[in-house]
Amino acid sequence: MWSGCAPWRRPRHGKDSIMFTGIIEAQSKVLMSEKRGNNRAVHIAKPAGWTLEPGQSISIDGICSTVEAAGGSFFEVEFMHETLKKTTAGFFKKGTTVNLERPLKVGGRLDGHFVLGHVDARCPVSKVPLRTAAKELAVRVPAELSRLIVPRGSVTFNGVALTVVKCDRSVCTVALIPYTLSKTNLGTLRPDDMVNVEVDVIARYVAARRRS
Template identity: 40%
Template sequence: MFTGIIEAVGIVEKIETKGSNIDFTLNCPFTHELKIDQSLAHNGCCLTVVKTEGTTYTVTAINETLEKTNLGKWQEGTVVNLERCMKMDGRLDGHIVQGHVDKTGEVTGIENKDGSYIVTIQYNNEGDFVTVPQGSITVNGISLTVAKSEDSQFSVALIPYTWEFTNMKNLQPGDTVNLEFDIIGKYIARLIKKQNVI
């Protein structure tokens, strides 16, 4: 379980293909605190630490993960948003995030609003995925508030701190981002869909 509050960014240092899986080795500021089998969200995708060595650690992404996320587009040097799982005695500063990417979206617009930024993202709306104004959405692991919601598209507003200290500042129109829709919204959408079938 995560909150969508990014702790730090990591840098991909090595990529190794092993059958249909890929091992990613990253460098991050808190590597010395990581241990084997620990869960760590990478752009919102929960992966298990399988190795640590010095300032680097390694995680494995299986084929299903690569198909559902933007991890398959990573290259050496890619900047990745990182968050360790939440502590039960901590504050929930973002919203309830599972670390399970629902689908990817495409950045269609980035607007600088004199220091803050409006990012517009388009996605395939097949399935029980909805956004609502002032609702929560996770983009590349970041808990954000929906500023504008339309079918298959939404916009989020970023404060300067979020823009500067995550990988959002590296985005360009056309880039792929990981999306995790609000778990409560997903349950409600599924229940309504079932009621309409009956």
């Protein structure tokens, strides 16, 4: 699925940028969201201290996106029609909180797991974490994805790298630590909210190999 991420290029500062890790660097707010033909232009508040340039890739709630323009206090991205249908980008409005991550640099430290930013599906929440009990988040996933998700394996929700607790034919459950609840938008989810799901890229390639 095309997710709006720029083709590979060598950034102006001379270092190669590759995929993401699923470790969220910042949360930010959508400042503006408006239709632009069949697409949607979105302005997002730029985190303090960040330098962003047009053409740079950035993960927004797990969607690999391209910076179209960058001002002093915000940056702009544009989502194509296909991305709007397949991800939560179609629901972005003024005030929406999103998770942000810049690409991993070659030679950089990999604290999470390999995340491409190519969302596999937009899926509804079936169970949200309780602050006073087991902090588990459950998401209903289609069968074609659930077979690629295994206990103690990896999955990404809204760009956050997570470890799978259990997964049956329709529901994938992960455990969230307090840090993740406070530093990402997963802590504000409610039942039936939609999240962007990306399965582990290695599982995807293994499944494709077995089919060939």
